[in-house]
Amino acid sequence: MVLSGIKIIELAGLAPGPLCGMILADFGAKVVRVDRTRIMTTVDVQGRGKRSIALDLKKPEGAEVLKKLCIQSDVLIEPFRKGVMEKLSLGPKDLLQQNSKLIYARLTGFGQNGRHASKAGHDINFISLAGLLSNFGRKGENPCAPVNLLGDFAGGGLMCAMGIILALFERTHSGKGQVIDASMVEGAAYCSSWLWKSQKLSLMDKPRGENILDSGAPFYETYKTSDGKYMAVGALEPQFYDRLIEGLGLNSSELPPQMSLSDWPELKRIFTKIFASKSQAVWCKIFDNIDACVTPVLSLQEASRYPHNQDRGSFITDEDGQVSPRPAPHLSRTPACVSLARDPKVGEHTEAVLMEYGFTREQINALQCAEVIELNGPKAKL
Numbered sequence: 001m002v003l004s005g006i007k008i009i010e011l012a013g014l015a016p017g018p019l020c021g022m023i024l025a026d027f028g029a030k031v032v033r034v035d036r037t038r039i040m041t042t043v044d045v046q047g048r049g050k051r052s053i054a055l056d057l058k059k060p061e062g063a064e065v066l067k068k069l070c071i072q073s074d075v076l077i078e079p080f081r082k083g084v085m086e087k088l089s090l091g092p093k094d095l096l097q098q099n100s101k102l103i104y105a106r107l108t109g110f111g112q113n114g115r116h117a118s119k120a121g122h123d124i125n126f127i128s129l130a131g132l133l134s135n136f137g138r139k140g141e142n143p144c145a146p147v148n149l150l151g152d153f154a155g156g157g158l159m160c161a162m163g164i165i166l167a168l169f170e171r172t173h174s175g176k177g178q179v180i181d182a183s184m185v186e187g188a189a190y191c192s193s194w195l196w197k198s199q200k201l202s203l204m205d206k207p208r209g210e211n212i213l214d215s216g217a218p219f220y221e222t223y224k225t226s227d228g229k230y231m232a233v234g235a236l237e238p239q240f241y242d243r244l245i246e247g248l249g250l251n252s253s254e255l256p257p258q259m260s261l262s263d264w265p266e267l268k269r270i271f272t273k274i275f276a277s278k279s280q281a282v283w284c285k286i287f288d289n290i291d292a293c294v295t296p297v298l299s300l301q302e303a304s305r306y307p308h309n310q311d312r313g314s315f316i317t318d319e320d321g322q323v324s325p326r327p328a329p330h331l332s333r334t335p336a337c338v339s340l341a342r343d344p345k346v347g348e349h350t351e352a353v354l355m356e357y358g359f360t361r362e363q364i365n366a367l368q369c370a371e372v373i374e375l376n377g378p379k380a381k382l
């Protein structure tokens with residue numbers, strides 16, 4: 001696998017850091033998640049392929065343990081707001097001094113400088129300041145966040161993983177590590193470059209809900225079917241629009257032109273009425289054979305059972321029976337080799353990981369007695 005041999009220390013965070021670590025683990029890195037002590041469970045639902053150690057970083061001996069782990073690792077992912085790591089004497093200066101090859105990835109909302117750098121925030125705050133949230137929602141309604149996909153995951157976890165891979169690549173030439181300042185405001189904005197640049201094309205320059213891709217256009221919309229489900233219509237180009245009209249059983253000569261903006265509300269009414277006349281399954285049958293960019297709107301469960309996704313094996317089931325997406329993209333020679341084991345429990349691998357990193361049984365016992373670490377897993381075989 002592409003990242004075989006790469007050792008990553010991920011300090012446990014809420015959502016973006018865990019995705020970043022999971023992507024790297026899926027592609028072969030050895031990822032150790034550092035959980036807090038005295039917690040019952042983790043909120044990390046993206047623990048696939050990781051191991052967990054429970055370590056109290058507030059204790060000086062705990063910070064020393066992390067330092068020792070980082071000396072022997074390639075990457076550290078830290079998800080705290082600016083200044084937290086420095087307070088623990090675990091900032092980049094402290095760690096890069098000991099391991100100049102370390103890639104120190106700082107995944108925050110607002111970045112390491114600027115007036116909001118020390119403030120707390122969540123996805124909705126980051127995409128609001130990136131100028132993006134103002135674009136989501138229907139005409140006349142409040143902006144509505146697309147769950148936490150854009151800030152936390154596209155702009156956060158994924159961008160940070162890209163930064164780490166870039167830094168690993170660069171390190172093959174320079175032999176040096178570096179610090180990655182991954183701000184979710186900037187990551188989300190960067191992912192959305194098209195939106196910024198398409199203003200010039202007058203594609204997305206009208207108020208929210210009146211543009212071609214934001215529910216303004218009748219041919220890029222969802223429609224309710226007679227059984228209360230939905231179809232997604234993305235018939236943007238004229239050739240697909242013509243086929244949409246055909247599939248709906250309409251006659252284009254009796255309709256206003258596709259790009260007559262003032263007629264869009266009327267076209268939507270017509271399409272709404274027609275879609276409501278048949279069930280989703282019937283519309284699927286009709287549009288399965290027509291190249292019109294029309295698809296069913298599926299729930300997560302339905303998506304994993306959808307024939308095309310089954311053809312490609314797009315979803316996997318782990319040993320706990322939990323279904324999730326398999327890693328993407330596919331690499332032909334060195335594909336991801338995903339773990340089907342259940343996610344790690346907090347501190348399940350403390351002993352095994354510490355031994356692997358050169359701690360002796362005596363040192364581990366002492367750390368345990370001082371409540372610096374917790375051993376919640378089966379004992380390592382000596």
Ligand SMILES: C[C@H](CCC[C@H](C)C(=O)SCCNC(=O)CCNC(=O)[C@H](O)C(C)(C)COP(=O)(O)OP(=O)(O)OC[C@H]1O[C@@H](n2cnc3c(N)ncnc32)[C@H](O)[C@@H]1OP(=O)(O)O)[C@H]1CC[C@H]2[C@@H]3[C@H](O)C[C@@H]4C[C@H](O)CC[C@]4(C)[C@H]3C[C@H](O)[C@]12C
Pocket residue numbers: 011013014015016034035036037041042043055056057058079080081084087088107108109110119120121122123124148152
């Ligand atoms: C599902 C919910 C998650 C949704 C994701 C959400 C939408 C996001 O946007 S995630 C992105 C969040 N933002 C960032 O990551 C930006 C950068 N980070 C921050 O801004 C902050 O870290 C913060 C805002 C995320 C958190 O701020 P906080 O003040 O708490 O933390 P920091 O200042 O960063 O400092 C961390 C301190 O912790 C110390 N630390 C860290 N590690 C260790 C260690 N190993 N040992 C000792 N100490 C450690 C560190 O030193 C700092 O200390 P100081 O402050 O003294 O400096 C879920 C969100 C909440 C979940 C629910 C909740 O957890 C309660 C239940 C729990 C139960 O188990 C399950 C059900 C819950 C209801 C649970 C359900 C969901 O999972 C949530 C709703």
